[in-house]
Amino acid sequence: MALPTAAPRPFIHQQNLVEQVADYLTQAIIQQHFLPGERLSEVQLSRDLGVSRAPVREAARLLESRGLLISKPRRGFFVRALNAVELEDVFDLRLCLERHAIQRLTERYTPEAQRALKQQVEVLCEAAAGNDGTRRIEEDLQFHRLMLHYAGNERLLRAFDDLAHELRLCITLITKTHEAPDTIATSHFKLLDALDSGSPAACREAIDYHIGVARKFVVKGVGETGDSSDEG
Amino acid sequence: MALPTAAPRPFIHQQNLVEQVADYLTQAIIQQHFLPGERLSEVQLSRDLGVSRAPVREAARLLESRGLLISKPRRGFFVRALNAVELEDVFDLRLCLERHAIQRLTERYTPEAQRALKQQVEVLCEAAAGNDGTRRIEEDLQFHRLMLHYAGNERLLRAFDDLAHELRLCITLITKTHEAPDTIATSHFKLLDALDSGSPAACREAIDYHIGVARKFVVKGVGETGDSSDEG
DNA sequence: GTTGGTAAAACTGTCGACAGTCGGCAATCG
DNA sequence: CGATTGCCGACTGTCGACAGTTTTACCAAC
Numbered sequence: 001m002a003l004p005t006a007a008p009r010p011f012i013h014q015q016n017l018v019e020q021v022a023d024y025l026t027q028a029i030i031q032q033h034f035l036p037g038e039r040l041s042e043v044q045l046s047r048d049l050g051v052s053r054a055p056v057r058e059a060a061r062l063l064e065s066r067g068l069l070i071s072k073p074r075r076g077f078f079v080r081a082l083n084a085v086e087l088e089d090v091f092d093l094r095l096c097l098e099r100h101a102i103q104r105l106t107e108r109y110t111p112e113a114q115r116a117l118k119q120q121v122e123v124l125c126e127a128a129a130g131n132d133g134t135r136r137i138e139e140d141l142q143f144h145r146l147m148l149h150y151a152g153n154e155r156l157l158r159a160f161d162d163l164a165h166e167l168r169l170c171i172t173l174i175t176k177t178h179e180a181p182d183t184i185a186t187s188h189f190k191l192l193d194a195l196d197s198g199s200p201a202a203c204r205e206a207i208d209y210h211i212g213v214a215r216k217f218v219v220k221g222v223g224e225t226g227d228s229s230d231e232g
Numbered sequence: 233m234a235l236p237t238a239a240p241r242p243f244i245h246q247q248n249l250v251e252q253v254a255d256y257l258t259q260a261i262i263q264q265h266f267l268p269g270e271r272l273s274e275v276q277l278s279r280d281l282g283v284s285r286a287p288v289r290e291a292a293r294l295l296e297s298r299g300l301l302i303s304k305p306r307r308g309f310f311v312r313a314l315n316a317v318e319l320e321d322v323f324d325l326r327l328c329l330e331r332h333a334i335q336r337l338t339e340r341y342t343p344e345a346q347r348a349l350k351q352q353v354e355v356l357c358e359a360a361a362g363n364d365g366t367r368r369i370e371e372d373l374q375f376h377r378l379m380l381h382y383a384g385n386e387r388l389l390r391a392f393d394d395l396a397h398e399l400r401l402c403i404t405l406i407t408k409t410h411e412a413p414d415t416i417a418t419s420h421f422k423l424l425d426a427l428d429s430g431s432p433a434a435c436r437e438a439i440d441y442h443i444g445v446a447r448k449f450v451v452k453g454v455g456e457t458g459d460s461s462d463e464g
Numbered sequence: 465g466t467t468g469g470t471a472a473a474a475c476t477g478t479c480g481a482c483a484g485t486c487g488g489c490a491a492t493c494g
Numbered sequence: 495c496g497a498t499t500g501c502c503g504a505c506t507g508t509c510g511a512c513a514g515t516t517t518t519a520c521c522a523a524c
Contacts, residue, residue: 061293065294092387096388153321273504273505274505284479308505
Protein backbone atom coordinates (compact mmCIF):
# COMPACT_ATOMS: atom_id res chain seq x y z
CA MET A 1 0.00 0.00 0.00
CA ALA A 2 1.50 3.24 -1.10
CA LEU A 3 1.99 5.75 1.64
CA PRO A 4 0.39 9.09 1.04
CA THR A 5 2.72 11.66 -0.33
CA ALA A 6 2.12 14.83 1.53
CA ALA A 7 3.53 18.04 0.31
CA PRO A 8 6.04 19.02 -2.30
CA ARG A 9 7.86 16.58 -4.47
CA PRO A 10 8.81 13.06 -3.64
CA PHE A 11 9.09 12.37 -7.32
CA ILE A 12 7.87 13.51 -10.69
CA HIS A 13 8.91 16.21 -13.05
CA GLN A 14 9.01 19.73 -11.80
CA GLN A 15 9.33 21.18 -15.25
CA ASN A 16 5.73 22.11 -14.78
CA LEU A 17 5.54 25.87 -14.60
CA VAL A 18 2.03 25.82 -13.21
CA GLU A 19 3.02 23.65 -10.28
CA GLN A 20 6.11 25.69 -9.61
CA VAL A 21 4.15 28.91 -9.58
CA ALA A 22 1.51 27.30 -7.38
CA ASP A 23 4.16 26.16 -4.92
CA TYR A 24 5.74 29.58 -4.90
CA LEU A 25 2.43 31.30 -4.27
CA THR A 26 1.48 28.80 -1.59
CA GLN A 27 4.71 29.36 0.27
CA ALA A 28 4.47 33.11 -0.13
CA ILE A 29 0.94 33.20 1.21
CA ILE A 30 1.63 30.88 4.11
CA GLN A 31 4.76 32.77 5.07
CA GLN A 32 2.77 35.96 4.90
CA HIS A 33 4.76 37.63 2.19
CA PHE A 34 1.34 38.56 0.91
CA LEU A 35 -1.06 39.96 3.43
CA PRO A 36 -4.57 38.55 3.78
CA GLY A 37 -6.96 40.35 1.48
CA GLU A 38 -4.13 41.66 -0.65
CA ARG A 39 -4.70 41.81 -4.36
CA LEU A 40 -2.34 39.86 -6.57
CA SER A 41 -1.50 41.32 -9.93
CA GLU A 42 -1.03 38.76 -12.67
CA VAL A 43 1.36 40.91 -14.65
CA GLN A 44 3.38 41.73 -11.56
CA LEU A 45 3.68 38.08 -10.62
CA SER A 46 4.53 36.98 -14.13
CA ARG A 47 7.21 39.66 -14.29
CA ASP A 48 8.66 38.69 -10.93
CA LEU A 49 8.72 35.01 -11.77
CA GLY A 50 9.86 35.47 -15.33
CA VAL A 51 6.98 33.57 -16.89
CA SER A 52 3.96 34.59 -18.89
CA ARG A 53 0.54 35.19 -17.43
CA ALA A 54 -0.96 31.90 -18.58
CA PRO A 55 0.72 29.64 -16.01
CA VAL A 56 0.19 32.29 -13.35
CA ARG A 57 -3.52 32.31 -14.05
CA GLU A 58 -3.75 28.54 -13.97
CA ALA A 59 -1.81 28.37 -10.72
CA ALA A 60 -4.08 31.01 -9.25
CA ARG A 61 -7.12 28.98 -10.25
CA LEU A 62 -5.57 26.00 -8.55
CA LEU A 63 -5.03 27.94 -5.35
CA GLU A 64 -8.55 29.24 -5.60
CA SER A 65 -9.87 25.70 -5.59
CA ARG A 66 -7.72 25.08 -2.53
CA GLY A 67 -9.22 28.06 -0.76
CA LEU A 68 -6.02 30.07 -0.58
CA LEU A 69 -7.08 32.65 -3.12
CA ILE A 70 -10.40 34.17 -4.02
CA SER A 71 -11.21 35.23 -7.55
CA LYS A 72 -13.42 38.20 -8.25
CA PRO A 73 -14.46 38.59 -11.87
CA ARG A 74 -12.70 41.40 -13.66
CA ARG A 75 -11.00 42.27 -10.41
CA GLY A 76 -8.38 39.62 -10.05
CA PHE A 77 -7.20 37.31 -7.30
CA PHE A 78 -7.08 38.13 -3.63
CA VAL A 79 -5.36 36.38 -0.77
CA ARG A 80 -7.96 34.58 1.29
CA ALA A 81 -8.67 36.25 4.60
CA LEU A 82 -10.24 34.00 7.19
CA ASN A 83 -12.44 35.62 9.79
CA ALA A 84 -13.30 34.04 13.11
CA VAL A 85 -16.45 32.34 11.85
CA GLU A 86 -14.75 30.78 8.84
CA LEU A 87 -12.00 29.60 11.11
CA GLU A 88 -14.47 27.88 13.40
CA ASP A 89 -16.02 26.29 10.33
CA VAL A 90 -12.70 24.95 9.17
CA PHE A 91 -12.03 23.27 12.49
CA ASP A 92 -15.57 21.98 12.68
CA LEU A 93 -15.16 20.34 9.30
CA ARG A 94 -11.86 18.93 10.38
CA LEU A 95 -13.59 17.43 13.39
CA CYS A 96 -16.24 15.98 11.12
CA LEU A 97 -13.70 14.30 8.86
CA GLU A 98 -11.41 13.00 11.55
CA ARG A 99 -14.19 11.65 13.73
CA HIS A 100 -15.39 9.63 10.79
CA ALA A 101 -11.89 8.56 9.93
CA ILE A 102 -10.97 7.39 13.38
CA GLN A 103 -14.19 5.45 13.65
CA ARG A 104 -13.42 3.67 10.42
CA LEU A 105 -9.88 3.16 11.61
CA THR A 106 -11.03 1.27 14.68
CA GLU A 107 -12.72 -1.18 12.35
CA ARG A 108 -9.57 -1.87 10.38
CA TYR A 109 -6.68 -1.14 12.69
CA THR A 110 -3.89 -3.25 11.24
CA PRO A 111 -0.47 -3.73 12.80
CA GLU A 112 0.94 -1.92 9.81
CA ALA A 113 -1.21 1.11 10.52
CA GLN A 114 -0.32 0.97 14.18
CA ARG A 115 3.37 0.87 13.40
CA ALA A 116 3.21 3.67 10.83
CA LEU A 117 1.26 5.97 13.12
CA LYS A 118 3.55 5.33 16.06
CA GLN A 119 6.57 6.03 13.94
CA GLN A 120 5.08 9.25 12.64
CA VAL A 121 4.39 10.45 16.18
CA GLU A 122 8.05 9.90 16.97
CA VAL A 123 9.06 11.89 13.90
CA LEU A 124 6.64 14.57 14.95
CA CYS A 125 8.04 14.74 18.46
CA GLU A 126 11.50 15.07 17.06
CA ALA A 127 10.33 17.87 14.80
CA ALA A 128 8.53 19.55 17.67
CA ALA A 129 11.75 19.69 19.64
CA GLY A 130 13.43 21.61 16.84
CA ASN A 131 12.90 25.16 15.77
CA ASP A 132 11.43 24.66 12.35
CA GLY A 133 7.79 25.63 12.81
CA THR A 134 6.88 24.75 9.26
CA ARG A 135 8.25 21.26 9.58
CA ARG A 136 6.43 20.70 12.85
CA ILE A 137 3.16 21.61 11.19
CA GLU A 138 3.86 19.41 8.20
CA GLU A 139 4.73 16.41 10.35
CA ASP A 140 1.64 17.01 12.41
CA LEU A 141 -0.52 17.11 9.32
CA GLN A 142 1.28 14.07 7.99
CA PHE A 143 0.25 12.10 11.07
CA HIS A 144 -3.35 12.98 10.46
CA ARG A 145 -3.00 12.19 6.78
CA LEU A 146 -1.79 8.75 7.80
CA MET A 147 -4.84 8.29 9.99
CA LEU A 148 -7.09 9.26 7.12
CA HIS A 149 -5.15 7.03 4.78
CA TYR A 150 -5.46 3.94 6.93
CA ALA A 151 -9.14 4.72 7.40
CA GLY A 152 -9.38 3.26 3.92
CA ASN A 153 -11.26 5.98 2.08
CA GLU A 154 -9.14 7.87 -0.40
CA ARG A 155 -11.89 10.38 -1.08
CA LEU A 156 -11.98 11.20 2.61
CA LEU A 157 -8.25 11.76 2.49
CA ARG A 158 -8.65 14.09 -0.46
CA ALA A 159 -11.22 16.10 1.42
CA PHE A 160 -8.78 16.41 4.29
CA ASP A 161 -5.99 17.47 1.96
CA ASP A 162 -8.22 20.17 0.54
CA LEU A 163 -8.93 21.35 4.04
CA ALA A 164 -5.30 21.10 5.05
CA HIS A 165 -4.37 24.01 2.83
CA GLU A 166 -6.72 26.21 4.78
CA LEU A 167 -5.48 24.71 8.02
CA ARG A 168 -1.94 25.71 7.14
CA LEU A 169 -3.23 29.14 6.32
CA CYS A 170 -4.79 29.76 9.70
CA ILE A 171 -2.16 27.88 11.68
CA THR A 172 0.81 29.73 10.27
CA LEU A 173 -1.25 32.87 10.46
CA ILE A 174 -0.54 32.81 14.15
CA THR A 175 2.79 31.11 14.17
CA LYS A 176 3.82 32.80 17.36
CA THR A 177 1.52 30.81 19.57
CA HIS A 178 2.88 27.35 19.07
CA GLU A 179 2.28 24.53 21.40
CA ALA A 180 4.93 23.20 23.66
CA PRO A 181 6.64 20.04 22.40
CA ASP A 182 5.42 17.92 25.29
CA THR A 183 1.84 19.04 24.71
CA ILE A 184 2.05 17.87 21.13
CA ALA A 185 3.52 14.56 22.15
CA THR A 186 0.91 13.96 24.85
CA SER A 187 -1.92 14.89 22.59
CA HIS A 188 -0.88 12.47 19.88
CA PHE A 189 0.01 9.63 22.19
CA LYS A 190 -3.48 9.86 23.59
CA LEU A 191 -4.78 9.22 20.11
CA LEU A 192 -2.56 6.19 19.76
CA ASP A 193 -3.67 4.86 23.12
CA ALA A 194 -7.30 5.29 22.18
CA LEU A 195 -6.74 3.43 18.94
CA ASP A 196 -4.90 0.66 20.75
CA SER A 197 -7.81 0.32 23.15
CA GLY A 198 -10.06 -0.37 20.21
CA SER A 199 -12.91 1.54 21.78
CA PRO A 200 -14.76 3.82 19.35
CA ALA A 201 -15.98 5.96 22.24
CA ALA A 202 -12.47 6.46 23.53
CA CYS A 203 -11.27 7.29 20.03
CA ARG A 204 -13.97 9.83 19.55
CA GLU A 205 -13.22 11.43 22.85
CA ALA A 206 -9.53 11.52 22.02
CA ILE A 207 -10.01 13.11 18.61
CA ASP A 208 -12.49 15.63 19.99
CA TYR A 209 -9.99 16.61 22.64
CA HIS A 210 -7.13 16.69 20.18
CA ILE A 211 -8.82 18.93 17.66
CA GLY A 212 -10.37 21.01 20.40
CA VAL A 213 -6.90 21.84 21.67
CA ALA A 214 -5.66 22.78 18.22
CA ARG A 215 -8.76 24.85 17.62
CA LYS A 216 -8.33 26.71 20.87
CA PHE A 217 -4.76 27.58 20.01
CA VAL A 218 -5.71 29.03 16.67
CA VAL A 219 -8.76 30.87 17.93
CA LYS A 220 -6.69 32.36 20.69
CA GLY A 221 -4.11 33.41 18.13
CA VAL A 222 -6.71 35.14 16.01
CA GLY A 223 -8.02 36.91 19.07
CA GLU A 224 -4.53 38.22 19.74
CA THR A 225 -3.63 39.31 16.23
CA GLY A 226 -7.11 40.59 15.51
CA ASP A 227 -9.12 38.79 12.91
CA SER A 228 -8.71 39.65 9.28
CA SER A 229 -12.27 40.42 8.46
CA ASP A 230 -11.80 42.56 5.40
CA GLU A 231 -12.95 40.99 2.21
CA GLY A 232 -15.86 42.66 0.50
CA MET B 233 -31.33 22.84 -22.25
CA ALA B 234 -30.27 22.58 -25.85
CA LEU B 235 -27.30 20.33 -25.77
CA PRO B 236 -25.57 20.13 -29.09
CA THR B 237 -25.04 16.57 -30.17
CA ALA B 238 -23.13 17.25 -33.35
CA ALA B 239 -22.66 20.90 -34.26
CA PRO B 240 -23.33 23.46 -31.56
CA ARG B 241 -23.76 27.09 -32.32
CA PRO B 242 -20.15 28.06 -32.67
CA PHE B 243 -20.80 31.17 -30.69
CA ILE B 244 -21.58 31.71 -27.05
CA HIS B 245 -21.99 35.28 -26.07
CA GLN B 246 -22.06 36.14 -22.45
CA GLN B 247 -19.42 37.42 -20.14
CA ASN B 248 -17.86 34.56 -18.35
CA LEU B 249 -16.52 32.18 -20.93
CA VAL B 250 -14.81 29.95 -18.41
CA GLU B 251 -18.00 29.24 -16.49
CA GLN B 252 -19.96 28.66 -19.63
CA VAL B 253 -17.43 26.21 -20.92
CA ALA B 254 -17.34 24.54 -17.52
CA ASP B 255 -21.13 24.23 -17.51
CA TYR B 256 -21.12 22.85 -21.02
CA LEU B 257 -18.48 20.28 -20.16
CA THR B 258 -20.23 19.35 -16.93
CA GLN B 259 -23.50 18.75 -18.72
CA ALA B 260 -21.81 16.86 -21.50
CA ILE B 261 -20.00 14.59 -19.08
CA ILE B 262 -23.02 13.98 -16.90
CA GLN B 263 -25.20 13.24 -19.87
CA GLN B 264 -22.57 10.88 -21.14
CA HIS B 265 -21.82 12.64 -24.37
CA PHE B 266 -18.28 11.93 -23.39
CA LEU B 267 -17.56 8.43 -22.23
CA PRO B 268 -15.70 7.75 -19.00
CA GLY B 269 -11.98 7.64 -19.63
CA GLU B 270 -12.33 9.47 -22.93
CA ARG B 271 -9.67 11.96 -23.81
CA LEU B 272 -10.71 15.53 -24.42
CA SER B 273 -8.83 17.54 -27.00
CA GLU B 274 -8.43 21.20 -26.18
CA VAL B 275 -8.31 22.29 -29.79
CA GLN B 276 -11.31 20.21 -30.68
CA LEU B 277 -13.33 21.67 -27.83
CA SER B 278 -12.27 25.23 -28.53
CA ARG B 279 -13.19 24.76 -32.19
CA ASP B 280 -16.59 23.29 -31.32
CA LEU B 281 -17.39 26.03 -28.84
CA GLY B 282 -15.97 28.84 -30.91
CA VAL B 283 -13.60 30.06 -28.22
CA SER B 284 -9.87 29.97 -27.79
CA ARG B 285 -8.02 27.37 -25.82
CA ALA B 286 -7.35 29.56 -22.79
CA PRO B 287 -10.88 29.47 -21.33
CA VAL B 288 -11.15 25.79 -22.22
CA ARG B 289 -8.02 25.04 -20.26
CA GLU B 290 -9.19 27.04 -17.27
CA ALA B 291 -12.57 25.35 -17.33
CA ALA B 292 -10.88 21.98 -17.53
CA ARG B 293 -8.77 22.83 -14.49
CA LEU B 294 -11.93 23.77 -12.68
CA LEU B 295 -13.55 20.47 -13.51
CA GLU B 296 -10.40 18.71 -12.49
CA SER B 297 -10.64 20.26 -9.04
CA ARG B 298 -14.24 19.08 -8.95
CA GLY B 299 -13.21 15.55 -9.75
CA LEU B 300 -14.95 15.35 -13.12
CA LEU B 301 -11.77 15.42 -15.17
CA ILE B 302 -8.31 14.08 -14.60
CA SER B 303 -5.26 15.82 -15.98
CA LYS B 304 -2.23 13.92 -17.16
CA PRO B 305 0.78 16.08 -17.90
CA ARG B 306 1.51 16.44 -21.59
CA ARG B 307 -1.38 14.11 -22.35
CA GLY B 308 -4.41 16.24 -21.73
CA PHE B 309 -7.65 15.85 -19.84
CA PHE B 310 -9.62 12.65 -19.42
CA VAL B 311 -13.16 12.10 -18.25
CA ARG B 312 -13.12 10.73 -14.73
CA ALA B 313 -14.09 7.11 -14.48
CA LEU B 314 -15.27 5.95 -11.09
CA ASN B 315 -14.75 2.35 -10.14
CA ALA B 316 -16.73 0.54 -7.47
CA VAL B 317 -14.30 1.35 -4.66
CA GLU B 318 -14.24 5.06 -5.43
CA LEU B 319 -17.98 5.04 -5.57
CA GLU B 320 -18.22 3.52 -2.11
CA ASP B 321 -15.79 6.14 -0.91
CA VAL B 322 -17.92 8.94 -2.30
CA PHE B 323 -20.99 7.73 -0.48
CA ASP B 324 -19.04 7.13 2.69
CA LEU B 325 -17.81 10.70 2.63
CA ARG B 326 -21.31 11.89 1.96
CA LEU B 327 -22.45 9.98 5.01
CA CYS B 328 -19.67 11.57 7.02
CA LEU B 329 -20.67 15.10 6.01
CA GLU B 330 -24.42 14.68 6.35
CA ARG B 331 -24.23 12.94 9.69
CA HIS B 332 -22.28 15.85 11.03
CA ALA B 333 -24.61 18.34 9.40
CA ILE B 334 -27.79 16.83 10.72
CA GLN B 335 -26.35 16.67 14.19
CA ARG B 336 -25.53 20.35 14.05
CA LEU B 337 -28.94 21.00 12.60
CA THR B 338 -30.68 19.49 15.60
CA GLU B 339 -28.88 22.04 17.73
CA ARG B 340 -30.15 25.00 15.70
CA TYR B 341 -33.35 23.87 14.08
CA THR B 342 -35.16 27.15 13.46
CA PRO B 343 -38.71 27.47 12.16
CA GLU B 344 -37.25 29.03 9.06
CA ALA B 345 -35.11 26.00 8.40
CA GLN B 346 -38.04 23.73 9.06
CA ARG B 347 -40.22 25.62 6.62
CA ALA B 348 -37.57 25.78 3.92
CA LEU B 349 -36.80 22.08 4.13
CA LYS B 350 -40.43 21.10 4.08
CA GLN B 351 -41.06 23.25 1.07
CA GLN B 352 -38.09 21.79 -0.75
CA VAL B 353 -39.34 18.27 -0.14
CA GLU B 354 -42.60 19.25 -1.76
CA VAL B 355 -40.76 20.66 -4.74
CA LEU B 356 -38.75 17.48 -4.89
CA CYS B 357 -41.84 15.30 -4.80
CA GLU B 358 -43.32 17.30 -7.62
CA ALA B 359 -40.12 16.90 -9.62
CA ALA B 360 -40.02 13.19 -8.85
CA ALA B 361 -43.48 12.78 -10.34
CA GLY B 362 -42.29 14.26 -13.62
CA ASN B 363 -40.04 12.76 -16.20
CA ASP B 364 -37.06 15.06 -15.96
CA GLY B 365 -34.44 12.90 -14.28
CA THR B 366 -31.90 15.68 -14.15
CA ARG B 367 -34.28 18.01 -12.36
CA ARG B 368 -35.18 15.33 -9.84
CA ILE B 369 -31.55 14.86 -8.99
CA GLU B 370 -30.97 18.58 -8.73
CA GLU B 371 -33.95 19.10 -6.44
CA ASP B 372 -32.81 16.18 -4.34
CA LEU B 373 -29.35 17.64 -4.02
CA GLN B 374 -30.86 21.01 -3.31
CA PHE B 375 -32.69 19.59 -0.32
CA HIS B 376 -29.46 18.28 1.07
CA ARG B 377 -27.73 21.56 0.32
CA LEU B 378 -30.38 23.26 2.39
CA MET B 379 -29.74 20.89 5.27
CA LEU B 380 -26.05 21.62 5.07
CA HIS B 381 -26.75 25.31 4.83
CA TYR B 382 -28.93 25.45 7.90
CA ALA B 383 -26.36 23.40 9.75
CA GLY B 384 -24.54 26.71 9.93
CA ASN B 385 -21.13 25.79 8.55
CA GLU B 386 -20.45 27.22 5.12
CA ARG B 387 -17.24 25.27 4.77
CA LEU B 388 -19.14 22.08 5.34
CA LEU B 389 -21.53 23.11 2.60
CA ARG B 390 -18.64 23.75 0.26
CA ALA B 391 -17.26 20.30 0.94
CA PHE B 392 -20.65 18.87 0.08
CA ASP B 393 -20.84 20.90 -3.10
CA ASP B 394 -17.46 19.58 -4.13
CA LEU B 395 -18.67 16.08 -3.52
CA ALA B 396 -21.98 16.73 -5.25
CA HIS B 397 -20.28 16.95 -8.61
CA GLU B 398 -19.02 13.44 -8.20
CA LEU B 399 -22.40 12.37 -6.88
CA ARG B 400 -24.05 13.63 -10.04
CA LEU B 401 -21.43 11.78 -12.03
CA CYS B 402 -22.17 8.40 -10.50
CA ILE B 403 -25.90 8.93 -10.14
CA THR B 404 -26.54 9.89 -13.72
CA LEU B 405 -24.07 7.24 -14.74
CA ILE B 406 -26.83 4.79 -14.02
CA THR B 407 -29.83 6.93 -14.77
CA LYS B 408 -31.93 3.93 -15.71
CA THR B 409 -32.35 2.70 -12.18
CA HIS B 410 -34.17 5.58 -10.63
CA GLU B 411 -36.15 5.36 -7.48
CA ALA B 412 -39.90 5.42 -7.48
CA PRO B 413 -41.43 8.82 -6.62
CA ASP B 414 -43.07 7.55 -3.45
CA THR B 415 -39.81 6.06 -2.25
CA ILE B 416 -38.15 9.44 -2.62
CA ALA B 417 -40.98 11.17 -0.80
CA THR B 418 -41.01 8.66 2.06
CA SER B 419 -37.28 8.79 2.44
CA HIS B 420 -37.19 12.56 2.74
CA PHE B 421 -40.23 12.85 4.96
CA LYS B 422 -38.51 10.50 7.35
CA LEU B 423 -35.68 12.98 7.58
CA LEU B 424 -38.09 15.81 8.31
CA ASP B 425 -39.83 13.74 10.98
CA ALA B 426 -36.54 12.92 12.60
CA LEU B 427 -35.57 16.58 12.64
CA ASP B 428 -38.94 17.54 14.08
CA SER B 429 -38.49 14.99 16.82
CA GLY B 430 -35.32 16.77 17.83
CA SER B 431 -33.61 13.52 18.67
CA PRO B 432 -30.02 13.29 17.44
CA ALA B 433 -30.20 9.51 17.51
CA ALA B 434 -33.30 9.48 15.35
CA CYS B 435 -31.70 11.93 12.96
CA ARG B 436 -28.60 9.86 12.64
CA GLU B 437 -30.63 6.76 12.01
CA ALA B 438 -32.69 8.59 9.39
CA ILE B 439 -29.72 9.96 7.52
CA ASP B 440 -27.95 6.61 7.64
CA TYR B 441 -31.00 4.97 6.18
CA HIS B 442 -31.48 7.70 3.60
CA ILE B 443 -27.95 7.62 2.27
CA GLY B 444 -27.83 3.87 2.54
CA VAL B 445 -30.76 3.64 0.17
CA ALA B 446 -29.20 6.02 -2.31
CA ARG B 447 -25.94 4.17 -2.11
CA LYS B 448 -27.59 0.85 -2.74
CA PHE B 449 -29.29 2.19 -5.82
CA VAL B 450 -26.07 3.42 -7.29
CA VAL B 451 -24.04 0.38 -6.38
CA LYS B 452 -26.70 -1.81 -7.89
CA GLY B 453 -26.62 0.32 -11.03
CA VAL B 454 -22.88 -0.03 -11.34
CA GLY B 455 -23.21 -3.74 -10.87
CA GLU B 456 -25.63 -3.86 -13.76
CA THR B 457 -23.79 -1.64 -16.19
CA GLY B 458 -20.44 -3.05 -15.19
CA ASP B 459 -18.09 -0.72 -13.42
CA SER B 460 -16.20 1.73 -15.51
CA SER B 461 -12.75 0.40 -14.90
CA ASP B 462 -10.47 3.23 -14.44
CA GLU B 463 -7.64 5.24 -15.75
CA GLY B 464 -4.26 3.61 -15.83
C1' DG C 465 -11.25 71.80 2.00
C1' DT C 466 -14.34 68.90 -0.19
C1' DT C 467 -16.82 66.96 -4.02
C1' DG C 468 -17.83 65.64 -8.61
C1' DG C 469 -16.42 64.45 -13.21
C1' DT C 470 -13.24 63.14 -16.71
C1' DA C 471 -9.25 61.05 -18.65
C1' DA C 472 -5.32 58.19 -18.28
C1' DA C 473 -3.23 54.08 -16.50
C1' DA C 474 -3.41 49.42 -15.22
C1' DC C 475 -5.43 45.28 -15.22
C1' DT C 476 -8.10 41.19 -16.62
C1' DG C 477 -10.28 38.24 -20.22
C1' DT C 478 -9.38 36.39 -24.48
C1' DC C 479 -7.00 35.30 -28.60
C1' DG C 480 -3.71 33.33 -32.12
C1' DA C 481 0.98 31.55 -32.64
C1' DC C 482 5.23 28.96 -31.70
C1' DA C 483 8.04 25.37 -29.75
C1' DG C 484 8.82 21.10 -27.23
C1' DT C 485 6.96 16.61 -26.47
C1' DC C 486 4.29 12.38 -26.87
C1' DG C 487 2.09 8.46 -29.37
C1' DG C 488 1.68 5.90 -33.46
C1' DC C 489 3.36 4.09 -37.82
C1' DA C 490 6.47 2.33 -40.96
C1' DA C 491 10.85 1.05 -42.55
C1' DT C 492 14.91 -1.46 -41.12
C1' DC C 493 17.66 -4.84 -38.78
C1' DG C 494 18.50 -9.21 -36.36
C1' DC D 495 8.78 -13.03 -38.47
C1' DG D 496 9.47 -10.15 -34.35
C1' DA D 497 11.82 -6.30 -32.27
C1' DT D 498 13.93 -1.82 -32.70
C1' DT D 499 14.48 2.77 -34.38
C1' DG D 500 13.60 6.87 -36.77
C1' DC D 501 10.03 9.87 -38.57
C1' DC D 502 5.53 12.22 -38.76
C1' DG D 503 1.50 14.16 -37.08
C1' DA D 504 -1.06 15.95 -33.28
C1' DC D 505 -1.29 18.02 -29.08
C1' DT D 506 -0.07 20.48 -24.90
C1' DG D 507 2.61 24.13 -22.51
C1' DT D 508 3.80 28.69 -22.99
C1' DC D 509 4.11 33.22 -24.84
C1' DG D 510 3.12 38.05 -26.44
C1' DA D 511 -0.66 41.01 -27.98
C1' DC D 512 -5.26 43.23 -28.20
C1' DA D 513 -9.83 44.79 -26.41
C1' DG D 514 -12.93 45.99 -22.72
C1' DT D 515 -13.33 47.20 -18.03
C1' DT D 516 -12.02 48.85 -13.53
C1' DT D 517 -9.27 51.76 -10.71
C1' DT D 518 -6.83 55.82 -9.95
C1' DA D 519 -5.15 60.36 -10.60
C1' DC D 520 -6.03 64.89 -11.73
C1' DC D 521 -8.53 69.06 -12.33
C1' DA D 522 -12.36 72.07 -11.86
C1' DA D 523 -16.29 73.75 -9.31
C1' DC D 524 -18.69 74.66 -5.02
